[in-house]
Amino acid sequence: MADSMNPSENWDDIRYRITRFGLTIVVMAVCFILYYLGFFGTYDGPLNPGNLGQALDARGVDKAHIAWLFMGMFGLLLTWNWIYNAATLLKGKRLTCPAQAPDGGCCGAGVERRKLDDAQGNRHTRFICENGHVSASARFHPVKKGPWSYCMCLALALISGMCVYWI
Numbered sequence: 206m207a208d209s210m211n212p213s214e215n216w217d218d219i220r221y222r223i224t225r226f227g228l229t230i231v232v233m234a235v236c237f238i239l240y241y242l243g244f245f246g247t248y249d250g251p252l253n254p255g256n257l258g259q260a261l262d263a264r265g266v267d268k269a270h271i272a273w274l275f276m277g278m279f280g281l282l283l284t285w286n287w288i289y290n291a292a293t294l295l296k297g298k299r300l301t302c303p304a305q306a307p308d309g310g311c312c313g314a315g316v317e318r319r320k321l322d323d324a325q326g327n328r329h330t331r332f333i334c335e336n337g338h339v340s341a342s343a344r345f346h347p348v349k350k351g352p353w354s355y356c357m358c359l360a361l362a363l364i365s366g367m368c369v370y371w372i
């Protein structure tokens with residue numbers, strides 16, 4: 206990467222480093238703040254587990270509420286892309302043309318879904334791309350979860366699994 210002659214690639218590399226550096230700083234800052242709020246139990250702040258427990262009790266929040274919260278977050282993280290994909294599929298978005306392109310590959314242009322009437326007056330759904338192909342079906346490109354999404358999902362699944370005993 207460093208000896209690359211392509212300036213845009215070099216710039217991408219720099220941007221990647223800056224982003225990573227920025228993230229490290231943010232994570233460190235959050236850790237410091239949490240530390241001084243007593244989150245790790247080593248400092249007597251408002252987030253000290255003991256004080257936090259008392260504050261939550263005072264507000265009528267019990268362990269079951271927290272268990273439900275974690276399970277809700279897990280459900281949301283697990284299903285957000287399924288819900289998003291179902292909605293986009295219904296709206297006819299994220300679809301591309303499956304027709305064969307002149308170079309032997311797939312056309313892959315964006316398509317528009319239309320209802321067309323044939324000679325017998327029957328309605329058919331057709332997908333029309335900007336290159337003029339008309340297809341009976343289209344390729345759907347679902348949004349997939351990234352590795353971070355899976356990690357968060359797994360972590361929340363474990364936390365939820367442990368919290369089940371609180372209900």
Ligand SMILES: [Zn+2]
Pocket residue numbers: 302303304312313314334335336337338
């Ligand atoms: Zn096409």
